[in-house]
Amino acid sequence: MAFMCAAGKHRRPSRMKRSTARAASVAALTTTGVIGTLAAPALAAEPAVEQTGLTPVITIGDTVADQIDAQAAAQKQAAEEAEAQRKAEEAARKKAIAEAKKARAEREQKERAAREAERKRLNAYVAPISGSYVSTGYQASSSLWSSGSHTGIDFHASTGTTVHAVGSGTVVETGWGGSYGNQIVIKMNDGTYTQYGHLSSIGVSVGQTVTPGAQIGLSGATGNVTGPHLHFEARTSAEYGSDIDPVSYLRSHGVNV
Numbered sequence: 001m002a003f004m005c006a007a008g009k010h011r012r013p014s015r016m017k018r019s020t021a022r023a024a025s026v027a028a029l030t031t032t033g034v035i036g037t038l039a040a041p042a043l044a045a046e047p048a049v050e051q052t053g054l055t056p057v058i059t060i061g062d063t064v065a066d067q068i069d070a071q072a073a074a075q076k077q078a079a080e081e082a083e084a085q086r087k088a089e090e091a092a093r094k095k096a097i098a099e100a101k102k103a104r105a106e107r108e109q110k111e112r113a114a115r116e117a118e119r120k121r122l123n124a125y126v127a128p129i130s131g132s133y134v135s136t137g138y139q140a141s142s143s144l145w146s147s148g149s150h151t152g153i154d155f156h157a158s159t160g161t162t163v164h165a166v167g168s169g170t171v172v173e174t175g176w177g178g179s180y181g182n183q184i185v186i187k188m189n190d191g192t193y194t195q196y197g198h199l200s201s202i203g204v205s206v207g208q209t210v211t212p213g214a215q216i217g218l219s220g221a222t223g224n225v226t227g228p229h230l231h232f233e234a235r236t237s238a239e240y241g242s243d244i245d246p247v248s249y250l251r252s253h254g255v256n257v
Helices: 020-032 040-044 062-123 246-252
Strands: 134-136 153-156 162-164 169-176 182-188 193-202 215-219 229-235
Touching: 169 193, 182 215, 229 246
Parallel strands: none
Antiparallel strands: 134 153, 153 229, 162 215, 169 182, 182 193, 193 215, 193 229
């Protein structure tokens, strides 16, 4: 009777569902944590590792592999969307910064323009009586004046006409001035002095600062006069006798009379 000698047990064939490339891909996904996020029952349905005596190989079915691919695609899409959101936020931030810089530059430009306009206004000069004219000139000779000549100029004006400061300065004298009647003397910012005489009303006080065109009083006929008008003088000091030509003075500051 013949006997057959068994050389050993036969192994059952491997249940590989994917190519070696698929298995390698799955191994890579395992290291990145993709497979780990799948539900345990999904992997339990397939043998995890087949003992071949060689390097262990994970064997999975088509359904699980498709889930892995879908999850990897979803993660990629989520990463792309997050990057797009980051870029959008960065662009919005840069736009906001640029708009803020532009607004600040425009505001600073307006402020500079306003300061320049105010500087020009404060340095400007105006006529002491608006829309009037010189009725008696400087150094005109007459017995009406104790000095024998006119120390200022007269502007035609009826009683109660507004009298303006011709420029920026500080009031240094107000009140009765003898032949000048009610008067105001202002020290101008350039160091000269201006005088306004024969006023019917005084609207400022000593120490008060004034700006070009500010109302300081009303014209009248107080003091040594023959009728209402404004007597205007320009001086190098506050004292009588330091007068200079008022017409030239005003014209040197851009006021034509």
